[in-house]
Amino acid sequence: MRPAWPTITLIIAAVVATGCSRTPHVGIAAGSSFPPASPASTIGTVTGVPSIESPLDIDSFVTEPCHSLTNEQITKYLGEETKTNPRKDGAAGPACSWRSDMHSDAKISITYPQVTDEGLTAIYRNKNEAAYFTELPDVDGYPAVASSMIDARDEGECHLLVGTSNTSYVSVRAYLGDGSVGKVDPCEAAHEVATAVIGNIKAANGGK
Known part of the structure; x- marks a missing residue:
């Protein structure tokens, strides 16, 4: 079940005038927390690894990692002014990152690791x-x-x-903007972004 916290904006503060005067934007409810994780099973010799019964085909996103998020989603999280940095030959695997250009250090990075075929078992x-x-x-x-x-x-x-299958996973890094640090849980922000990414992957898999 999806957590019941408000939609997160990583920059959380919008620049309204020269000199970087900022006004609070969207935040997270006080006391918001994650619900319990789903039950895990045993895979190979590593215990506790959740088994994935409906694997997702991520090949098209490995080829075009910047398709992981839509323009609308990027704007929602980082604002209208962003810079995109595709890295199809990244050391860990194909990746794409987006950085806010609104006087904020907010950033999202999505990677499709190719260093293991064990999926979350390696983690x-x-x-x-x-x-x-x-x-x-x-x-x-x-x-x-x-x-x-x-x-x-x-x-x-x-x-x-x-985990997208028992042999693959997607990596999501969320970097909060200056105005968000201490006000938003970065892992809740990353979870929100990951939900959008997985939603897009599922849509590419025919809504699987």
């Missing part, structure tokens, strides 16, 4: 080495975890991974 296997590892509620029916080797959540950054 679960290395969870004890991670700076943080938190199971989150499913993203539109697909398992998600927040995990990274560096914990920058207090600085407004969260790394979320969503």
Whole structure:
């Protein structure tokens, strides 16, 4: 089930005049929290890895990672002025990032990792080495975890991974804008963005 928090704007503050005067925009309800994650199973020798019964075909997004979000979605999260940076030959895999150009450091980065064919199993296997590892509620029916080797959540950054099959996943990084840090949970922001990404992938799979 989708979390019942308001739609998140990563920049949260709109520039209204020269000198960067800012006015609060859309936020998150106080006390908002994630509902329980879905039950997990055992895959291979790694325990706790959720099994994906309805795998998604992500090939078209691996080819064109910037199709992960629509222009309307990018505007909703980052504002009307954004810069797009496609990286089809990224070290970890094809990626695309969008940065707000509204006097904010807000940024979204989507990657389709090609370094493993184990899907989330690889993430679960290395969870004890991670700076943080938190199971989150499913993203539109697909398992998600927040995990990274560096914990920058207090600085407004969260790394979320969503399994798209038992052999693949999509990586979503959300970087909050200056006016959002301390006001919005970056992992809730990443979850909101991931929900949009998975929705677009499902639509490309015929609404699967």
